[in-house]
Amino acid sequence: MSQNNSTPPSDFIRDIIEEHFRSNRFDGRVATRFPPEPNGYLHIGHAKSVCLNFGIAVQYKGTCNMRMDDTDPVGETQEFVDSILRDVKWLGFGWEDRLYYASDYYNQLYRYAVELIRRGKAYVCSLSADETREYRGNLTEPGRESPYRNHSIEENLDLFERMRAGEFEEGAHVLRARIDMASPNMTMRDPVMYRIKKEPHYRTGSQWCIYPMYDFAHCLSDSIENITHSICTLEFENNRPLYDWYLDALELKSHPQQIEFARLNLSFTILSKRRLIELVEKGYVGGWNDPRMPTLAGMRRRGYTPEAIRNFCDRIGVAKNDSIVDVALLEHCVREDLNEKAPRVMAVLRPLKVIIDNYPEGKEEEFDCPYHPQNAGMGSRKVPFSRVIYIDREDFLEHPPKKFYRLAPGREVRLRYGYFVKCVNVVKDPATGEVREIHCTYDPGTRSGFAPDGRKVEATIHWVSAVHSLPAEVRLYDRLFQTANPLEEGPDITGFLNPKSLEVLRSCRVEPSLVNAAPGSRFQFERVGYFCTDSIDSSGGNLVFNRTVSLRDSWAKILEKAKK
Ligand code: ATP
Ligand code: MG
Numbered sequence: 001m002s003q004n005n006s007t008p009p010s011d012f013i014r015d016i017i018e019e020h021f022r023s024n025r026f027d028g029r030v031a032t033r034f035p036p037e038p039n040g041y042l043h044i045g046h047a048k049s050v051c052l053n054f055g056i057a058v059q060y061k062g063t064c065n066m067r068m069d070d071t072d073p074v075g076e077t078q079e080f081v082d083s084i085l086r087d088v089k090w091l092g093f094g095w096e097d098r099l100y101y102a103s104d105y106y107n108q109l110y111r112y113a114v115e116l117i118r119r120g121k122a123y124v125c126s127l128s129a130d131e132t133r134e135y136r137g138n139l140t141e142p143g144r145e146s147p148y149r150n151h152s153i154e155e156n157l158d159l160f161e162r163m164r165a166g167e168f169e170e171g172a173h174v175l176r177a178r179i180d181m182a183s184p185n186m187t188m189r190d191p192v193m194y195r196i197k198k199e200p201h202y203r204t205g206s207q208w209c210i211y212p213m214y215d216f217a218h219c220l221s222d223s224i225e226n227i228t229h230s231i232c233t234l235e236f237e238n239n240r241p242l243y244d245w246y247l248d249a250l251e252l253k254s255h256p257q258q259i260e261f262a263r264l265n266l267s268f269t270i271l272s273k274r275r276l277i278e279l280v281e282k283g284y285v286g287g288w289n290d291p292r293m294p295t296l297a298g299m300r301r302r303g304y305t306p307e308a309i310r311n312f313c314d315r316i317g318v319a320k321n322d323s324i325v326d327v328a329l330l331e332h333c334v335r336e337d338l339n340e341k342a343p344r345v346m347a348v349l350r351p352l353k354v355i356i357d358n359y360p361e362g363k364e365e366e367f368d369c370p371y372h373p374q375n376a377g378m379g380s381r382k383v384p385f386s387r388v389i390y391i392d393r394e395d396f397l398e399h400p401p402k403k404f405y406r407l408a409p410g411r412e413v414r415l416r417y418g419y420f421v422k423c424v425n426v427v428k429d430p431a432t433g434e435v436r437e438i439h440c441t442y443d444p445g446t447r448s449g450f451a452p453d454g455r456k457v458e459a460t461i462h463w464v465s466a467v468h469s470l471p472a473e474v475r476l477y478d479r480l481f482q483t484a485n486p487l488e489e490g491p492d493i494t495g496f497l498n499p500k501s502l503e504v505l506r507s508c509r510v511e512p513s514l515v516n517a518a519p520g521s522r523f524q525f526e527r528v529g530y531f532c533t534d535s536i537d538s539s540g541g542n543l544v545f546n547r548t549v550s551l552r553d554s555w556a557k558i559l560e561k562a563k564k
Contacts, residue, residue, distance in 0.1 A: 008059050011318040013052070013259055017060065017229060020257070026228040030062030033227050034088065035069040035102075035218070038080035038202075041288040041295040042087045044309065044330070045264040045271040051313035052261070053231055054093040065225055066095035070103045071217045073201035075277075083288065087296040091306045102221045103203045109212050110164065112220055112250055113175060113193055117156045121249045122193060123149055124159040125176045132174075135181070136189055142182035143189045149178060163196055166209045170196045177216075179245060187238045188245070191215060219243040219256070227256040233263040234322060264316065265324045267484045269294045275493060284497060285480070289536075291546050292480040292501050302477060303522050303532030303548030308337040327479065332555035334548060338522060338530045343371035343378055346416065346462045347510040347525040347545070349474055351390035353437035353466065356421060359387040364465075367417045381513040385418055388466040390509050392528075395461040396438060398426055405458035407438075414460040416526060420446040462526045469509040472543040474531070476503040508545075516540050522548065 008014075020026055032053040036046060057064035066088065070076045085099070116122035125148045127135060137143035163173055175194040183189055193216040200206045219242075222230045230243070237260045247255045264271065270279075271294060279285050279293070288295050291302035299309065312333040316325050346369075365385045371378040391407065400408040407413050412422040425439035445452050478501050486496035514523075520535040523545075530548040538544040 009055070009314055009317065012320060013229070013231060013261060013318055014056065014059075016257070016259060017056065020228070025257075029228050030056060030060040031065070031226055031228045032057055032062065032231060033065040033067050033100075033222065033225060035067040035221070036084050037069045037072070038077065038084060039072070039075040040080060040273040040277055041083050041293075041297050043271050043273070043276065043294045043296065044266065044269070044299065045294075047091060047296060047309050048264040048313050048316070049231070049233075050088055050091055050093060051310055052318060054088075056229070056231075062228075063098060064093070064095065065098040065100055065227070067100040067221065067225070068102065069214075069218065069221070070101055070201070070203065071212050071214065073197060073199040073211060077202050083297060087300075090296065090300060092310065100221075100225060101203060102217050103201060105217070105221055105224055106204060106208055106212075108224065109217055109220055113212075113216070114157065114160065116177065116193075116246075116249060117153060117160060117175075119249065120153060121178050122175055123151055123156050123178055124163065124173050125149070125190075126173050129171060136186070137181070139186065145181050146176070146190065149190070160194075163194070163210050164208070166198070168196055170198055172196065175210075177242075177245070177249075179242075185238055185241060187215070187242050191242060215239050215242050216246060219246050219258075220250075222256045223247055223252050223254040226254050230256040230258045232258060232260055234260045234320075235263075236260055260320075261318045262320060262322045265322065266294065266327050266330065267324055268327045268479045268481045268486070270481065270486050270493065278493070284494065291475070291477050294480075300520075301535055302546055303338075303520075303530060304334050305337050305341070305522070308334040311337065324485070326555065326558070328553075328555040328558065331549050332553055335530065335551070335553055338524065338548065340375075342522045342524045342530055344369075344373070344524045344526050345371075345381075345511055345514060346383065346464055347472065347474070347508060347514075347528065347531070348390045348392050348462065348464050348469070349505050349508045349525075349528060350393040351507060351509050352393045352396055352435065354389050354391050354421070354463070355437060355439050356387050356389070356442050357424065357439050358441045361387055363387065369417045383417065383511050383513065384465045384468040385415075386465045386467055389415075389463045390466055390469065391461055391463045393435075395459075396423070396435070398435060406461055407459070412457050414446070414449060414457045416460050416462045417449065418447070418463070419443060420451060420457055462528075464509045464511050466509075468512050470512055470515060470543060472508045472510045472514075472545060474505045474508045474545045474547065475534070476505065476547045477501065478503075510543060510545075514543060517543065527551070
């Protein structure tokens with residue numbers, strides 16, 4: 001449903017899947033899953049994983065399960081579950097009845113743990129956290145075996161049951177896999193399977209006071225769901241032997257293949273959930289759906305389309321090495337999509353009053369203005385014109401420098417879809433010297449946008465009629481970070497924040513056709529950029545627009561340069 005390219009993508013993961021078809025490893029089945037932890041909102045990095053997992057299922061007529069990887073009670077909430085489901089749907093994917101929760105497997109995971117103890121492959125360890133670290137060794141030195149490693153199976157079964165029953169304090173014991181303390185892969189040095197956590201869980205309440213670790217829970221959840229290809233990010237490459245070890249130790253028939261790919265990193269952006277939580281909790285942004293956030297909820301509110309995001313994910317592809325993608329590519333994909341879809345309208349963000357001296361007072365005209373220059377199918381609307389209009393302050397200069405072609409004293413320009421006007425007078429505030437209004441004359445013969453005598457103008461500017469236009473608030477969003485590589489590590493990210501990431505303009509004027517613009521509608525404000533009505537704060541009586549993206553496309557320039 002999502003692949004908008006006619007040729008399906010191809011990459012090393014799809015190569016592996018096709019190889020498995022040939023070798024019949026999974027009887028021709030493809031079953032993937034998308035397993036977010038509901039401890040935050042989804043971001044654009046998750047979108048890459050969503051597009052990959054659901055995209056593969058669509059392409060190979062398989063299935064992709066939606067699974068909440070909710071094995072840590074701290075920070076997980078139903079609100080996050082709801083937001084995740086909403087965002088995956090919005091991106092254009094569905095899971096039919098295959099919504100699963102790792103927390104639904106707690107009983108079964110517990111039974112698997114007991115089975116590993118019975119098989120002599122797991123033991124309860126009572127070393128302190130410091131001791132455990134010390135026993136673990138490091139990259140150059142092997143670890144040492146815990147003194148609890150050789151306790152009897154009966155003893156371990158008893159202790160583990162009592163851990164579950166809540167007899168011990170947090171940190172008193174953990175359940176560990178009995179693997180190899182000398183393994184060069186630190187992950188395999190008797191990893192923790194269960195720890196005591198006396199925290200209520202948003203779904204299981206206080207039923208449990210021991211919780212499984214990711215490595216143990218994840219492979220088993222995959223196996224329980226009969227997943228074939230468990231796709232995850234590169235950080236888990238060292239964990240793959242452990243993924244396989246648990247499944248082998250339990251001799252499970254369903255043994256998925258873990259495959260790692262490079263996570264998405266974006267310039268000028270942070271995609272670490274921990275950091276995003278901090279931005280929200282410390283109030284640096286207005287919430288998870290702040291239009292500056294790299295979350296899908298933020299991007300949706302900003303006006304990004306799901307098609308643009310999916311197209312972006314297709315374009316960046318899937319690779320095996322980490323890299324940083326230029327955020328300009330994402331913005332380019334958004335522009336490309338909106339350029340086709342967004343109706344053109346006129347809005348004046350910083351109004352300057354223009355009085356057309358020779359236009360009769362009380363007279364009105366309507367211009368029929370197409371919504372899209374290349375797509376007549378989008379229709380048109382009537383835009384009223386009258387004696388007093390607003391233009392953008394940026395389109396007038398009293399003392400224009402050489403390359404400024406817009407309005408200036410004595411100069412003539414074209415009003416978009418309308419007449420030629422010529423500036424004949426400038427009225428300034430006597431106290432401040434600021435230009436308060438300007439006076440123009442119009443040429444009634446230029447209604448078609450051209451002069452009968454063939455004279456040319458250098459510029460066409462947008463405008464709205466003063467009495468007919470509607471007041472609006474416009475929020476100019478820019479990148480949240482001002483450095484290309486805001487460090488995800490380190491104590492403080494506030495130093496990287498762009499102080500100009502939001503500018504609110506409260507006295508904007510927009511053409512009257514926008515009166516009933518539904519929340520979340522997208523437009524191109526001619527010559528200014530792409531905007532959408534805010535899905536929360538905008539209504540007919542109170543129009544609020546978010547800038548989705550400006551018109552200047554730095555990625556297109558990069559592409560052009562690359563061609564030369
Ligand atoms: P973070 O590291 O930001 O906390 P996470 O990986 O812990 O993110 P999860 O909710 O566990 O977040 O992620 C769900 C899925 O999304 C995982 O399969 C993970 O690999 C994938 N994912 C998360 N971040 C990215 C990213 N930047 N690029 C690609 N995939 C990602
Ligand atoms: Mg995670």
